Amino acid sequence: MSxxxxxxxxxxxxGLAIARAFADAGDKVAITYRSGEPPAELAxxxxxxxxxxxxxxxxxxxxxxxxxxxxGNVEVLVANAGITRDQLLMRMSEEDFTAVLETxxxxxxxxxxxxxxxxxxxxKGRVVLISSVVGLLGSAGQxxxxxxxxxxxxxxxxxxxxxxxxxxxxxxxxxxxVDTDMTRxxxxxxxxxxxxxxxxxxxxxxxxxAATVRFLASDDASYITGAVIPVDGxxxxxx
Ligand code: NDP
Numbered sequence: 001m002s003x004x005x006x007x008x009x010x011x012x013x014x015g016l017a018i019a020r021a022f023a024d025a026g027d028k029v030a031i032t033y034r035s036g037e038p039p040a041e042l043a044x045x046x047x048x049x050x051x052x053x054x055x056x057x058x059x060x061x062x063x064x065x066x067x068x069x070x071x072g073n074v075e076v077l078v079a080n081a082g083i084t085r086d087q088l089l090m091r092m093s094e095e096d097f098t099a100v101l102e103t104x105x106x107x108x109x110x111x112x113x114x115x116x117x118x119x120x121x122x123x124k125g126r127v128v129l130i131s132s133v134v135g136l137l138g139s140a141g142q143x144x145x146x147x148x149x150x151x152x153x154x155x156x157x158x159x160x161x162x163x164x165x166x167x168x169x170x171x172x173x174x175x176x177x178v179d180t181d182m183t184r185x186x187x188x189x190x191x192x193x194x195x196x197x198x199x200x201x202x203x204x205x206x207x208x209x210a211a212t213v214r215f216l217a218s219d220d221a222s223y224i225t226g227a228v229i230p231v232d233g234x235x236x237x238x239x
Contacts, residue, residue, distance in 0.1 A: 004071040005029045005217070008054055008111055009081030010047070011038045013180035014130065017206035018078050021214045023047050028071040032063055032081065054081050054107030064114050073118030076217045079108040080130040082148075084182060086141045097144040104148035109155065116163070125168040126217040129156050130209075133176045133232045136239040149174075153228055160226035169225035171216045176232025178204045199234030 005022045009015040010031025016039070023029045023045040030048040031038065038049035048070055052063035067074060082104045085096040112127055119125025134142055135149025156170040163170070177183055177194050183203065186194075195201060209231050215221055216229065230236045 003027050003075040003217075004067070004073060005076040005078070006032070006067055006074045006111075006115070007078040007080055008032045008052070008107075009034070011036070011042070011049065013182065014175065014178055014206045014209050015078070015080040016042075017210040018080060018213050019047055020045065021207070021210040022076070022217075025214065027076070030067040030071055030074075034081070054111055055102050057110055060110045060114055068118065073122055074115045075119070075122065075124065076126045076128075077112065077115040078128045078130070078213055078217075079111050081107060082130065084142065084145050084185075086145065088141050089143055092144060097147075100144040101148050101151075104145070105151040105155070108152060112155075112159070116168070119168050120163075120166055123167050126221075127156070127159070127168065127170045128213050128216050129170070129172045130213075131172045131174045131228070133174050133230060133236045133239075136174060136228070136230075136236055156228075157226045164225055169216075169221070171221075171224060171226070172228040173209060173212050173216070174228055174230045174232065174236065175209045176204060176230070176235040178206055178209060180206060197235060198232070199237075202233065204231060204233060 005027045007015050007019045010019040011033035019029050019031045032050050032052035034053045042049055050063045050066050052059045085100050087096055129152045131152045132149040134146045138146050153172055156172045160170040212229055212231050
């Protein structure tokens, strides 16, 4: 059955792989993008691209209106958009901290809250939040990012309790290191250091994260809610 799926930050990286996975499965997929133009392949896949900065409540509202008009109520939301602004605490400005929280945590709150309107009416819905292994293990130089990603776990688990009786599930995917623009910004030395700690000895492909997201949105995952699923090559090992 073709569902209305919305992926935030679906113009590149992990979000793009997630959008592709749902589109390949025959769902009606919409993505949000914040800057530039979405890649041409999205139009070829029949994916609707809507411009939206999730730090702006009005843009979130407009994006939902457009998606609802074209695809109907969002039945599956993947809150993927996120940023880093790495810095050691002593050098981290309040702006570096709040900007990351404002996108990764407050922005996610905005898109989830808006999606819930239609999901409550439909009495069904699947929400998947993209956190990070860093939110569970911590990471020197990423206090802002780790705090935002850990926050998503408490957020999802609270909503799983609040809205479980309405047939809505809320799950978190915690990727390890994935080969995208975000991690390409690291130095070769940093990358080698990370790979050395990963039992599977490599970065993840974005498609490997997308497969888990799709599973959590599928009928096979109908009894899974409030879960944090690592896709980290063993890096977090049980956290
Ligand atoms: P990228 O940097 O490649 O892509 C980030 C996406 O988020 C882009 O589409 C970007 O839009 C969008 N975005 C950022 N800020 C906003 C905003 N304010 N409003 C709307 N969209 C926004 O990152 P990845 O694909 O690597 O990461 C995707 C998610 O996965 C993030 O939440 C990240 O934290 C998480 N993650 C990534 C890991 C990795 O190793 N790569 C590991 C663990 C988690 P634009 O193109 O306009 O900038």
